Amino acid sequence: MATQPAATGCSLEPALFGLDARLATVVRAIAGAVASVADTLRTASVAEIGTSNALGDKQLVADVAADRCVFDALQECGAVELASSEEQPADVEMGGQGYSVAFDPLDGSSIIGANWAVGSIFGVWPGRGFVGRAAREQVAAAYAVYGPKTVLVVARPAAGGGSCTEGAAGSADGSGSGEATEQQRAERRMVVQEFVLLPTGGWQLSRPDIRIPPSKKVFAPANLRAQADNAAYRDLVLHWMSERYTLRYSGGLVPDLHHILAKGGGVFCNPTSASASAKLRCLYETFPLALLTEAAGGASHDGGGSVLDQTLASHDQRGALVIGSTEEVAKCLPAMRAS
Amino acid sequence: MATQPAATGCSLEPALFGLDARLATVVRAIAGAVASVADTLRTASVAEIGTSNALGDKQLVADVAADRCVFDALQECGAVELASSEEQPADVEMGGQGYSVAFDPLDGSSIIGANWAVGSIFGVWPGRGFVGRAAREQVAAAYAVYGPKTVLVVARPAAGGGSCTEGAAGSADGSGSGEATEQQRAERRMVVQEFVLLPTGGWQLSRPDIRIPPSKKVFAPANLRAQADNAAYRDLVLHWMSERYTLRYSGGLVPDLHHILAKGGGVFCNPTSASASAKLRCLYETFPLALLTEAAGGASHDGGGSVLDQTLASHDQRGALVIGSTEEVAKCLPAMRAS
Structure with a gap:
């Protein structure tokens, strides 16, 4: 026991x-x-x-x-x-x-x-x-x-x-x-x-030593409204559904990421679109969580590259974000690049 | 303040x-x-x-x-x-x-x-x-x-x-x-x-007196894998997406229902399919939560009628469940009846 x-x-x-x-x-x-x-x-x-x-x-x-x-x-x-x-x-x-x-x-x-x-x-x-x-x-x-x-x-x-x-x-x-x-x-x-x-x-x-495995079929589709005018995001959601991924999405960035670290992988994906713009703050949200995720062997991406490659332009800078298992993050890049 | x-x-x-x-x-x-x-x-x-x-x-x-x-x-x-x-x-x-x-x-x-x-x-x-x-x-x-x-x-x-x-x-x-x-x-x-x-x-x-409004564009799509072989459920998910509903799905039945009671409406929908059978227990889960929801002015349904109209056949009886705002529950009935 x-x-x-x-x-x-x-x-x-x-x-x-x-x-x-x-x-x-x-x-x-x-x-x-x-x-x-x-x-x-x-x-x-x-x-x-x-x-x-x-x-x-x-x-x-x-x-x-x-x-x-x-x-x-x-x-x-x-x-x-x-x-x-x-x-x-x-x-x-x-x-x-x-x-x-x-x-x-x-x-x-x-x-x-x-x-x-x-x-x-x-x-x-x-x-x-x-x-x-x-x-x-x-x-x-x-x-x-x-x-x-x-x-x-x-x-x-x-x-x-x-x-x-x-x-x-x-x-x-x-x-x-x-x-x-x-x-x-x-x-x-x-x-x-x-x-x-x-x-x-x-x-x-x-x-004592959290490591994020490279793949797990669990998805958190943030800013889901963006799929209405981001066709690549819509395709991604349909892919997750047809592949029978498990949905876990609380709408809280920290608990959603913690699910990935605590439960052995998955992906949190927050693309944007013309009508559903980026809301996450770089300084207060995406930068620290990207550091945590990459330190645990996962990946972060903002559509252009690792979030850790960004430089902070202002306190209020916003960004798109996909974060989690490396292979799951890679599958999200078309939706992120369409942001 | x-x-x-x-x-x-x-x-x-x-x-x-x-x-x-x-x-x-x-x-x-x-x-x-x-x-x-x-x-x-x-x-x-x-x-x-x-x-x-x-x-x-x-x-x-x-x-x-x-x-x-x-x-x-x-x-x-x-x-x-x-x-x-x-x-x-x-x-x-x-x-x-x-x-x-x-x-x-x-x-x-x-x-x-x-x-x-x-x-x-x-x-x-x-x-x-x-x-x-x-x-x-x-x-x-x-x-x-x-x-x-x-x-x-x-x-x-x-x-x-x-x-x-x-x-x-x-x-x-x-x-x-x-x-x-x-x-x-x-x-x-x-x-x-x-x-x-x-x-x-x-x-x-x-x-002091929780009442569930008849409609709110918030959805919790439980047992999402069922949409792979329940076409009506798949159509329902696509409807929620195209209508830009807000997604909130923790995967915990109680917090998912509490979101509906505490935040002013929405729907928790747990249909079934041939390959994704009902998991929720009537005696321990769907019966008490149906009572709570209907008492607050919301609706419950198992595909056949109100969950409160069921009779318990055994301790282990399972059932499908949709629960929440009355108008949102009504929109889910085709997916529930296809279960």
């Missing part, structure tokens, strides 16, 4: 092994923020607050409360210079030194009213600032899933020295430099781990 | 108003069981236990733990004669008097590993036993959604005297007797309410 996962320390230490002290501090701060957000969501109203955030979304009481939890944790930790929240998409001074953190405090506003699992997203950049930098410069990324449990997934350098995932996975169409030496690849290797928040406040390592 | 929902008592009392004492005791026991299951899920392993239950499903450690929580609560309350769990589909003596309760302690085994919201389902029958009785004999029903919050939704007689929902809603094709008098209708009227579990252990009334 299976039992509880082994209590491997019951702390966050496996996520910090080998990291420089300041980066470890940032990861601890993120974990603390996630625990606070989880507490807040147990009672926070999901009513609309009556205002919109700077990106034009309706804000919920829960959005604002979650935002405050994260800013507080980042400010207190002393290792964050700048932070930027999807709720306040500007650079905010955090008073510390070492890293900059971009985050979406509460992803899934459209489904939290139905009490479906929602998430938070974090991208960690070395030094100061975001605009003008390449996604591949992120040194770590994390997301949380608030569901029956509170789960934290962290991607970070395996040996503490890396700053990108190049060579760890690569984009679906084989683009990207293959020139890194074996030593460089080793230095850049990342590890992706899952932790569960315990009622005591500690963290238990639940998945 | 919106604030927390008004603290209407911060207890379960609104769910008990006007009920006979034993039925109130059963509802309290269900709420207690749900709180225990929520606690259990925070740490319970979602590993497979290595055995199957009597219906042939793989069991998880979490399934077994949740099952124990519910049996314990029903046995302790003293108002339950027989109970039957999807995990142990037989009649089990509970030692009390007044009601019988059928339940699915943990619905959503396939998605709990991804930490998506999952649920429990409860059907309450007056007196003793289940087999040979009509679904409409259920006097109350409830489900729980374990997500960022723990939510309990209860359907029960508004005036305490009812034992069915006839006249409150009706099936989508207009079948069913229209002969009840106004007084009978009033006596049979049911109310559907949502409660949120607070960290203190109390319950807060969050939605």
